[in-house]
Each structure stands twice: as C-alpha cells, then as structure tokens.
Amino acid sequence: MSDLASADADDLYSLGCAHYNSGQYRDALSALEKAVELNPQHGYSRYHLGLTLGELGQYEAALRQLNEAAKLCPDVAEIRYAIGVTLTDLGRWRDAAEAYMEAIRLRPGYADALFNLGVAHSELGQRTEEIKAYEEALRSSPTDQQVLGNLALAHSEARNYEAVMSVSRQLIHLAPENPRYHFLLAWSLSAVNRSAEAIEEYQTAIQLRPDFFEAEENLAALYSALRQDEKAVMAYQRALAIRPFMARTHEELSYVYQRMGRIQAAEAAHVKAQRLATDPEANRLISQSGKRRPCLAALDEGGHLS
Numbered sequence: 186m187s188d189l190a191s192a193d194a195d196d197l198y199s200l201g202c203a204h205y206n207s208g209q210y211r212d213a214l215s216a217l218e219k220a221v222e223l224n225p226q227h228g229y230s231r232y233h234l235g236l237t238l239g240e241l242g243q244y245e246a247a248l249r250q251l252n253e254a255a256k257l258c259p260d261v262a263e264i265r266y267a268i269g270v271t272l273t274d275l276g277r278w279r280d281a282a283e284a285y286m287e288a289i290r291l292r293p294g295y296a297d298a299l300f301n302l303g304v305a306h307s308e309l310g311q312r313t314e315e316i317k318a319y320e321e322a323l324r325s326s327p328t329d330q331q332v333l334g335n336l337a338l339a340h341s342e343a344r345n346y347e348a349v350m351s352v353s354r355q356l357i358h359l360a361p362e363n364p365r366y367h368f369l370l371a372w373s374l375s376a377v378n379r380s381a382e383a384i385e386e387y388q389t390a391i392q393l394r395p396d397f398f399e400a401e402e403n404l405a406a407l408y409s410a411l412r413q414d415e416k417a418v419m420a421y422q423r424a425l426a427i428r429p430f431m432a433r434t435h436e437e438l439s440y441v442y443q444r445m446g447r448i449q450a451a452e453a454a455h456v457k458a459q460r461l462a463t464d465p466e467a468n469r470l471i472s473q474s475g476k477r478r479p480c481l482a483a484l485d486e487g488g489h490l491s
Contacts, residue, residue: 194224198233205237213237221250228257232264235271244274262292269301278308296326303335315339328359337369349373364393368400375407383407398427402434409441417441432461 201216217234220227235250251268258264269284285302289295303318319336326332333356340348353370360366371386387404391397405420421438425431435458442451 194220194227194230197223198227198230201230201237202233205233205240210237210240214241226257228254228261228264231257232261232267236267239267239271239274244271247271248275260291262288262295262298265291266295266298266301269298269305273301273305278305281305282309294321294325296322296329296332300329300332300335303332303339307335307339312339312343316343330356330359333359334365341369341373344376346373346376349376362393364390364397364400367393368397368403371400372403375403380407380411396427398424398431401427402431405434406437409437414441414445418445430461430464430466432458435461 197216197220201213201220204210204213204216213233214237217230217237220230221234224230231250231254235247235254238244238247238250248268248271251264251271255261255264255268265284265288269281269288272278272281272284282302282305285298285305288298289302292298299318299322303315303322306312306315306318316336316339319332319339322332323329323336333352337349337352337356340346340352350370350373353366353373356363356366357370367386367390371383371390374380374386375383384404384407387400387407390400391404394400401420401424405417405424408414408417408420418438418441421434421441424434425438428434435454439451439454439458442448442454
C-alpha cells in the first residue's frame with residue numbers, strides 16, 4: 186500500500202494495466218481506483234477500471250466507470266464496445282446493440298463489435314439484422330469459424346436452407362474434422378429433401394463423433410420419414426444408448442415399432458417414454474443437455490428436424 190500511496194496517477198494507471206493484463210484483477214482494482222481518485226479526468230484509467238470491475242462481476246459499477254470514460258474519450262470505439270459487453274452481461278440487449286453500433290460508427294468494420302451486435306440482434310429476435318451484422322463481420326474476418334457458425338444458425342432459424350448449405354460447406358472446408366459442421370449441412374440438405382446426401386453427412390458426423398446424440402436422432406428421424414424402419418430402429422437405439430433419459434426419443438421409437446407391427450416393443454418403448462416424461466432426474470438431465478446456442482449441435486428445441 187505504501188507504493189500506491191506514493192505513486193502518481195500515470196504510474197498507478199500503468200501498474201493497474203499491468204495487473205489487469207496478467208489477470209491480477211484485485212491488484213488492478215486497487216491501483217486503478219487510486220489513479221481515478223488522483224485524476225478523475227483520466228478517461229483511460231476509468232476505462233480500465235471499468236474493465237476490471239467487469240472481470241470481477243461488478244457490472245453496474247463497471248458500467249458507471251465506462252460511461253464516464255466515454256464522456257471523457259468520446260471518439261474511442263473500444264470504450265463503446267466495452268459498454269456493449271457490460272450491458273450484455275446485464276442482459277440489456279437493446280442498449281448493448283446501441284453501444285455496439287456506436288463502436289462500429291467510430292470504427293467501421295469493427296469485427297468483434299459486429300459479431301456481438303449479431304448476438305444482440307439474435308436475443309432480440311431481429312433475424313435480418315443479425316444476419317447482416319455477421320455478414321459485415323466476415324468482410325474483415327472471412328474465415329472466422331465462430332462468426333460463420335452463428336451466421337449458419339441465424340440462417341437456419343430463418344429457414345434459409347440454401348444459405349445454411351453454403352455457409353456449412355465453407356465451415357467444412359475450414360475444419361473438415363468438425364462433426365458439428367457436417368451435422369449442419371445434413372440438416373439443411375434434409376430440409377430440402379436431399380435425403381441421400383443428408384444421410385451421408387449425418388453418418389460422417391457420427392464417424393467423427395460417435396456419441397453425437399443429435400446426429401443419431403436426426404438420422405433416425407430421416408430414416409423413419411423414408412420408411413426405412415430397420416435402419417430407423419438401429420439409429421434410435423444408438424441415440425438412446427447415448428442419452429437413455431430422452432422420453433421423446435423412446436416415443437418416436439415406439440411409433441416406428443408400431444408401424445412395423447412389433448406391438449410389444451412399441452408398448453414397452455411407449456411405457457418407458459411416459460415414465461421418463463415425469464421423472465425429475467430425467468428432466469434434469471434433459472435440461473442440462475438442452476443448451477444449444479451458439480453450439481452447432483442442434484438447430485431447434487431438442488435438435489430435431491422441423
């Protein structure tokens with residue numbers, strides 16, 4: 186503390202930044218708070234203090250410092266971006282979007298701000314604006330897989346199947362061993378009735394990741410739609426070996442058994458589905474496995490074709 190007491194504001198700012206960059210946020214907080222106390226008009230001290238408070242989970246306090254920093258440094262895009270991130274942490278998506286747009290106005294083509302703007306638009310249900318933000322981000326980062334992945338998901342939610350195919354093929358070109366990208370391509374192919382190609386892509390995804398429940402389940406649903414019942418049964422059984430607690434999957438298997446005339450098997454699967462539907466532990470496991478976005482493992486509730 187004696188070193189802090191004798192240091193001037195610039196030294197404290199430099200010390201705080203060093204602590205921040207090394208992940209020592211409590212030490213950064215002490216130095217930057219003192220720097221702001223000595224020089225309240227130092228915008229970058231307030232900026233880094235806001236960043237530090239955000240890292241410590243003190244989002245409201247962080248926002249106050251960042252807003253003050255923006256007043257002192259109105260032309261700095263990074264400060265507006267940090268305000269957007271903090272508003273995102275607070276769940277204030279509309280305000281966050283405005284902050285990201287201001288950052289982009291100050292620095293056109295700001296890829297990180299464009300990506301986060303896309304996420305904000307997604308949370309606000311503004312699909313067209315979301316897609317536009319990701320497409321603009323790709324102009325400066327054309328091979329960014331996270332941006333491409335979110336763009337593919339946005340197109341899938343808008344049911345722009347041809348666009349999903351195009352983006353998923355770009356992703357496969359960049360990372361051919363990623364099973365999620367093959368799943369995404371398979372889903373879009375299936376949606377436009379290109380079933381043979383979809384089956385091939387689902388099988389590739391499963392080869393790359395043998396425990397890929399959503400791929401097995403969607404493959405089973407596709408086989409069922411094509412009335413390839415034996416293959417559907419085998420795929421449903423593989424899916425249930427991965428997640429035996431999925432009531433819906435047992436019910437779908439029951440339907441296939443019933444269509445095949447395997448009445449006892451159909452009844453057993455139906456009973457299992459009903460029991461799991463009211464089983465608290467099964468529902469807990471489903472809720473844990475059901476967080477999708479921005480993961481590409483599924484494209485709607487439960488990873489189903491729809």
